[in-house]
Amino acid sequence: MLIPLRRVEDLPLPTSDHSARKPAHPARIQNIFLHRLQELEERVTRELERPAEASGPVQELLRDIGREAWTILRAASSAVRSPGEVASAVARGLSGPSTDELGVAASVGPAVRDWMRPLSRIWLGLSATEGADLPAKGGVLVMMNRSAWPLPLEPFVIWSLMTDRQGRDRRVCVLWEPTYMDLPFVGEFLHRLGVFAASETNCEILLERGCVVVAFPEGRSACDKTYDRRYRLARFEAARLLRAAVTTGSHVVPAAVVGNEESYPMLGSFFGLPVTPFFPLAGLAGALPLPLAWRVRFGRAVEYAHLDDVDSVADALVEPLRARMQALIVELLEERKSIFSG
Numbered sequence: 001m002l003i004p005l006r007r008v009e010d011l012p013l014p015t016s017d018h019s020a021r022k023p024a025h026p027a028r029i030q031n032i033f034l035h036r037l038q039e040l041e042e043r044v045t046r047e048l049e050r051p052a053e054a055s056g057p058v059q060e061l062l063r064d065i066g067r068e069a070w071t072i073l074r075a076a077s078s079a080v081r082s083p084g085e086v087a088s089a090v091a092r093g094l095s096g097p098s099t100d101e102l103g104v105a106a107s108v109g110p111a112v113r114d115w116m117r118p119l120s121r122i123w124l125g126l127s128a129t130e131g132a133d134l135p136a137k138g139g140v141l142v143m144m145n146r147s148a149w150p151l152p153l154e155p156f157v158i159w160s161l162m163t164d165r166q167g168r169d170r171r172v173c174v175l176w177e178p179t180y181m182d183l184p185f186v187g188e189f190l191h192r193l194g195v196f197a198a199s200e201t202n203c204e205i206l207l208e209r210g211c212v213v214v215a216f217p218e219g220r221s222a223c224d225k226t227y228d229r230r231y232r233l234a235r236f237e238a239a240r241l242l243r244a245a246v247t248t249g250s251h252v253v254p255a256a257v258v259g260n261e262e263s264y265p266m267l268g269s270f271f272g273l274p275v276t277p278f279f280p281l282a283g284l285a286g287a288l289p290l291p292l293a294w295r296v297r298f299g300r301a302v303e304y305a306h307l308d309d310v311d312s313v314a315d316a317l318v319e320p321l322r323a324r325m326q327a328l329i330v331e332l333l334e335e336r337k338s339i340f341s342g
Helices: 024-046 058-065 084-097 108-123 153-165 186-193 200-208 221-223 239-248 282-287 311-334
Strands: 140-143 172-177 195-197 213-214 251-258 269-271 272-277 297-300
Touching: 024 200, 108 153, 140 239, 153 172, 153 213, 153 251, 172 200, 186 195, 195 200, 195 251, 200 213, 200 239, 239 251, 239 311, 251 311, 297 311
Parallel strands: 140 213, 140 251, 172 195, 172 213
Antiparallel strands: 251 297, 269 272
């Protein structure tokens, strides 16, 4: 049984309150959250540890597979549209001129979302657990952890879930690594779906328009994690995105997903190519995530508005945000009964 610790969300954060109380120095606040983050990472270690000591990512993976049993076979979705209809709708969206001021094609999103729904709901069992609701108005920056898998499948899965939750009246956009946005055809397709390069400028423009923006602050650092380091957050590259949120007075929502890092059990890399037990040995089929249960939780939204020193405030928020996200991951891991059923 794990010893409960005080919730990270109860710890103080720097705010714009100009009351008589003198605010804590940013360096002291950062040290508090660094210590708190270390405690949370120790809880992740205790939650994931097994009776025998692991010697690497392969042993960790084999232990999980041997421990868990496949308990339920989910039925195929009858609501999914035929592959031909999806392909034709995507082709029409890519070739047609109907894009909005951001370059997003309204006709592509529903077709891809219909295709992603059986993958995310049936294959991955994706669901949002009980947590805070996203703010109904204004820009919202949702910060979420990610796996070490470099290709942008996770953004599609999360985007599909959040688009269904927010409805047609709320635009959901995703920020992903700029490297993939420069690829021929791939970058254009992602852009028309609402996936943009993770830059401060793009983030600020989207937040000013009232979008829900999903970002993955670990960035390229996440690609260095192997299976034995799953669910330990890498160092954040999020200061520039937080500056955009502070500048626009937008809400910042910490969030967490579990199941994704077992679905892509990363063993390492070979000349920059990700290596899992199935990729690249199984070809393109090995790029599909393993059918494990994904669970998502959203934390309490925090708004940072009317702050004078944007740069220092954004820098001071990085570690508190990282600690909050790590706490959400710990909660989901402690509640999880099986990697297959959640």
